[in-house]
Amino acid sequence: MKPLERVRIAVDCMGGDHGPSVTLAACRDFLATHADAELVLVGTEQALAPVAQWDRCRVVLATEVVAMDDPVEVALRRKRDSSMRVAIQQLKPDAAGATQADACVSAGNTGALMAVSRYILKTLDGIDRPAIAAMLPNSRGGLTKVLDLGANVDCSAQHLLQFAVMGSALVSALDGKEQPTVGLLNIGEEIIKGSETIKQAGELLRQCAAAGLINFYGNVEGNDIFKGTTDLVVCDGFVGNVALKTSEGVASLMGTLIKEEFTRNLWTRMAAVVAMPVLNRFKARVDHRRYSGGALLGLRGLVFKAHGSSDALGFERAMSRAYDAARNRLLDRVHERIEVTLQAMPAAAPADSPVKTAA
Amino acid sequence: MKPLERVRIAVDCMGGDHGPSVTLAACRDFLATHADAELVLVGTEQALAPVAQWDRCRVVLATEVVAMDDPVEVALRRKRDSSMRVAIQQLKPDAAGATQADACVSAGNTGALMAVSRYILKTLDGIDRPAIAAMLPNSRGGLTKVLDLGANVDCSAQHLLQFAVMGSALVSALDGKEQPTVGLLNIGEEIIKGSETIKQAGELLRQCAAAGLINFYGNVEGNDIFKGTTDLVVCDGFVGNVALKTSEGVASLMGTLIKEEFTRNLWTRMAAVVAMPVLNRFKARVDHRRYSGGALLGLRGLVFKAHGSSDALGFERAMSRAYDAARNRLLDRVHERIEVTLQAMPAAAPADSPVKTAA
CATH class of the missing domain: 3.40.718.10 (Isopropylmalate Dehydrogenase)
Structure with missing residues (x-):
């Protein structure tokens, strides 16, 4: 299988115990070592203000944040404009089959991430449970x-x-x-x-x-x-x-x-x-x-989960794995x-x- | 509950990866630190020759040994005079309700030990599975x-x-x-x-x-x-x-x-x-x-299992636990x-x- 030439990663910048202070530092490190990568940075306007001028980055705003202790129902039904959900949405093909990103990374709470991913992306044919x-x-x-x-x-x-x-x-x-x-x-x-x-x-x-x-x-x-x-x-x-x-x-x-x-x-x-x-x-x-x-695994889109307590190194590692996975299809x-x-x-x-x- | 005054431990001297070289050394150490304990040493005549004169010990001979890789069926049905089985039998009450030992220790293979214990001792009322x-x-x-x-x-x-x-x-x-x-x-x-x-x-x-x-x-x-x-x-x-x-x-x-x-x-x-x-x-x-x-647990008798690869220290520890358990009823x-x-x-x-x- 021919690798992707350009890899676009959507990042839930608000997720995890530390939010943008960690995720943005990780994004900067990641971009420095991945020349063919582009990022879709998803978060609140205030959090993403510092990245307006970053190279190879596109900002997508979201108004809500899924908290680490939010029940799945809240993430799924109430916070419909959360950074997590908007980041996942970047993987959903439009009518022509085109997507805004090739993989998504979040350090947000696992239950919510799985539920929202499943709801937005659906499972692959032949897969019963992601x-x-x-x-x-x-x-x-x-x-x-x-x-x-x-x-x-x-x-x-x-x-x-x-x-x-x-x-x-x-x-x-x-x-x-x-x-x-x-x-x-x-x-x-x-x-x-x-x-x-x-x-x-x-x-x-x-x-x-x-x-x-x-x-x-x-x-x-x-x-x-x-x-x-x-x-x-x-x-x-x-x-x-x-x-x-x-x-x-x-x-x-x-x-x-x-x-x-x-x-x-x-x-x-x-x-x-x-x-x-x-x-x-x-x-x-x-x-x-x-x-x-x-x-x-098993969804119609590549979603990677970083540890909730990730620091910049941990989050960057998760981004690198998402990158490798997307690049190798x-x-x-x-x-x-x-x-x-x-x-x-x-x-x-x-x-x-x-x-x-x-x- | 009043503790037992005299604790009798039956030892499968042939079990484990190392057999008597380890179990007998452990028994000697155990006796030195447990003044109110008595041992029933079970093994072949040759293996138990050195212990004939030991204090607070009684030798019971067995002619067979359950190997570490013997299938459960062999231990259960074929080797009816194994040291493992004879050691467990010391826990079985006679017609008057008296037993020859208060607990039994073996480093023999777990599957066989459980199966033979269950066969010989039966489970306690109200217990479905040991x-x-x-x-x-x-x-x-x-x-x-x-x-x-x-x-x-x-x-x-x-x-x-x-x-x-x-x-x-x-x-x-x-x-x-x-x-x-x-x-x-x-x-x-x-x-x-x-x-x-x-x-x-x-x-x-x-x-x-x-x-x-x-x-x-x-x-x-x-x-x-x-x-x-x-x-x-x-x-x-x-x-x-x-x-x-x-x-x-x-x-x-x-x-x-x-x-x-x-x-x-x-x-x-x-x-x-x-x-x-x-x-x-x-x-x-x-x-x-x-x-x-x-x-x-759950049998009509106290059986303790030492790790198959136990050395004298490991086996002695298992004996001590069996002792504590028996002493405290x-x-x-x-x-x-x-x-x-x-x-x-x-x-x-x-x-x-x-x-x-x-x-």
């Missing part, structure tokens, strides 16, 4: 993609297969691997392990692998995410969320313990001074900002893979949503 | 108890409630807290979050809390396990297993990264020498052997709490197992 993919560091020095981390609880085997197909497209767009390996998150490697749904999903994934549609590795366990056993790990949103929060919890506990040990007394504080450069490098490697940027890739899969494997279509495939 | 509870370190310096980490996938709300009741008994026996706080592992704090089963479980737990049967805190997230937000965290076996393996994966990745950074070049190696005592203390605090010793506590709960809350009984409660 999913959120995160990127977690592994000991091979890469990033394991994991989905779903969104709110898709009670997933069926078909949903898990759709996640595998969309996730494969994501890895191919971000890492250039055309046939990334896919692991199914389970409680053991053997195919007899897991819940009924997981066993059915394993069966579906094996059928797809036999048909050459997917590079299915088999079952993986929680620790395989961080070993990098597979490029992609698929799970339902409940399990994925628990795994993500658990790993944040362990990392945070270990950070606390290291700090406690190095500040225990005068001697350990002196050791800390000597070890500081090394500890700082370690800290930089486990810095969650490096892994910022979840992808909302992630949307077309997802669409193509889903279509091919559903043509070859009608069983992959969820029972509750009749799927239209090209004749 | 569960495995683990103890994970938290930033308050304590150990959060988490269950189920066993093979109970597809749990119902009633099962989750049973886990909460059994887990509360475990915390009360090990930590002396009579009304430990209970968290329901979920993907958000709000009661509308989660799968249907989780929402029903939340409802049941709230009813139990209102009736004064349980100290229900509400929903918790994955990171709360390591924050120590609640004394106990309840989840189904699938989610629990993923959370446990994920945390092992993160801890292992962070250990690898620290090592990589400190061995990067001559300067960092010198820093490592200075920081070594601090790093070693840190390492000791995150050492998984300190958290060894899962409890199999964990079995009676579980039994009492389940009975009281089921009398007050008939809805807590799983539909698929009619429950007998005392009249």
Whole structure:
């Protein structure tokens, strides 16, 4: 697939815990390192006053802001002129099929972002539920993609297969691997392990692998995410969320313990001074900002989510991922893979949503 | 409840990756620090030859050993004279209600241990499925108890409630807290979050809390396990297993990264020498052997599981937990709490197992 020559990113400048102070700093850094990028900056008139003269930027005003604790209903029904919503709207094709942007980035609240994206953009044919993919560091020095981390609880085997197909497209767009390996998150490697749904999903994934549609590795366990056993790990949103929060919890506990040990007394504080450069490098490697940027997959538009607490580095990372995804035509890739899969494997279509495939 | 005056622990001396070389060393350490304990050492004649003269020990011979990779069926049906099975049998009451031991410890394979325990001991009245509870370190310096980490996938709300009741008994026996706080592992704090089963479980737990049967805190997230937000965290076996393996994966990745950074070049190696005592203390605090010793709950006997790769320290820890549990009458506590709960809350009984409660 030929990459896009010019990549336009719509930015919700008001989202996140810090709003424009972070997002605009990130935009400036992003523009400096991405010569073929253009930005559509969405926010209130006051917030965007400083950017009027920026190169390769277009300002689109919005009068409202979705707060981090706004319920989904408020974002969806009441704040119809929010920066989040207007930013997403830039991805919606007009009558001639043209869009104002190729991807959108927001650090706004996840539930609202998913709901508004779904409402404005709709899901792709053959996709029942959009999913959120995160990127977690592994000991091979890469990033394991994991989905779903969104709110898709009670997933069926078909949903898990759709996640595998969309996730494969994501890895191919971000890492250039055309046939990334896919692991199914389970409680053991053997195919007899897991819940009924997981066993059915394993069966579906094996059928797809036999048909050459997917590079299915088999079952993986929680620790395989961080070993990098597979490029992609698929799970339902409940399990994925628990795994993500658990790993944040362990990392945070270990950070606390290291700090406690190095500040225990005068001697350990002196050791800390000597070890500081090394500890700082370690800290930089486990810095969650490096892994910022979840992808909302399965929508008719590319929406990326930055961590709500992102600083400029974290937000810029999310913008870079959105840029890579748009440049490498992630949307077309997802669409193509889903279509091919559903043509070859009608069983992959969820029972509750009749799927239209090209004749 | 008055503590036991004499605690008898049955030890499967052949289990685990290292067998008697580790278990017997652990037994020696354990006896040295537990003056009121007696051991029933179960193993082959050859393996137990060295212990013939040990004080406060009784040897019971077994002719077979369950291998770490033996399928459950082999442990259950073929190796009828295995050290694992004979050790568990020490917990089975005779016609007069007397047992040969108060708790049993094995580092043998988990699936086999659960299956054989269940077969030999049976489950307590009112318990549909035995569960495995683990103890994970938290930033308050304590150990959060988490269950189920066993093979109970597809749990119902009633099962989750049973886990909460059994887990509360475990915390009360090990930590002396009579009304430990209970968290329901979920993907958000709000009661509308989660799968249907989780929402029903939340409802049941709230009813139990209102009736004064349980100290229900509400929903918790994955990171709360390591924050120590609640004394106990309840989840189904699938989610629990993923959370446990994920945390092992993160801890292992962070250990690898620290090592990589400190061995990067001559300067960092010198820093490592200075920081070594601090790093070693840190390492000791995150050492998984300190958290060894899962409890199999819901059986008519106390069975504790040591990590398969346990060394003497890890195995001794598991023995100590079994000792604490037996001494503080964990079995009676579980039994009492389940009975009281089921009398007050008939809805807590799983539909698929009619429950007998005392009249």
